[in-house]
Amino acid sequence: MAAMSFNASEFYQLPFRFSTEWYERLWRNDEILTAAWRSVWIAVVVTVLATAAGTAASIALFRYDIPGKRILQVLLFPPIAIPWLITGTAMLIFFFGIGVGRGTPSVIVGHVALALPYVIVVVTARLSTFDRTLEEAARSLGAGPFTVTMRVTVPWILPGIVAGALFAFAVSFDQFVVSYFLSEPGDTTLPVLIYTAIRKGFTPEINAISTIIIGLSMAIMLVAARYAKFGGER
Structure with a gap:
């Protein structure tokens, strides 16, 4: 796919002839760029909401019985295990039932509901290695609950928070089914637009935007893995 995004032929004809034509067309395609930007900012909002709520829930479940x-804890797994087609249908019925209908707010809430379990599971796994005596020592030295959380607990679980945030962003940005069901006509995300474009007739511009997404995703993951110390200290 990445190689063919640089092929001059629209129909993948060989021999291969290098060209950046499809990237040039991509930057002039307002429809794809608008959908991509919408997917990005929705994914960022979902990441912030899901990471904040998931981290708070994980700490609460860790500290209190x-x-x-x-x-x-058991209810965290159905959103992950149930096929997204069923989840998308249920969400569509639910939002119309409460009078909200389709639109960006519904898409964001739907994505948060799907991303939240991933954040909680990842952060909880990191908390399982946390030494509770560190919090007790901080309290004995006069630190309040908020200070203990921000100065002791959060720094320890930060790699888990970063990993959970990456999961949340990926789940939201890549989500097709829920976005397809809950988006308003003409206001779609990039996965929905790619699906629609493939049905109408595939063009190498889709190869170009897909190659860019792969490159950015790998770069973000490498940077996160380098500085978040997922593997721990040596």
């Missing part, structure tokens, strides 16, 4: 804690 609240009633129904085990049930809440």
Whole structure:
């Protein structure tokens, strides 16, 4: 796919002839660029909301034995395990049932609901290695709950938070089914637009935008892996 995005032929004819024509056309294609920008800013909003809520929920579940804690932990897995086609249909029925309907708010809420379990699972896994005596030592030295959380707990689980945020962004940016069901006509995300474009007739511009996404995703992951210390200290 990446190689063919630089092929001059629109129909993948060989021999290969190098050309940047499809990237040049891509930058002039307002429809694709608008959909890509919409996918990015929705994914950023979803990442912020899901990461904040998921981290807070993980810390609460870690610290407190609240009633129904085990049930809440079990309920994290259905959004991951249930096919997204079923989830998208259920969300569409739900939003129309409460009078919200389709639109960007519904898309964001739907994406947060899908991304939240990933964040909680990843952050909780990181918290399982946390030494509770560190928080007790901080409290004994006069630190309040907020200070303990921000100065002791969060720095320790930061790699998990970063990993959870990456999962949330990927789930939102890549989400097709829920976006397809909940987006308003003419106001679609990039995955929905790519699907529509393939149905109408595939063009190498899709190869170009896909290659850019792959390159950016790999770069972000490499930077995160380098500075978040996922593997721990040596």
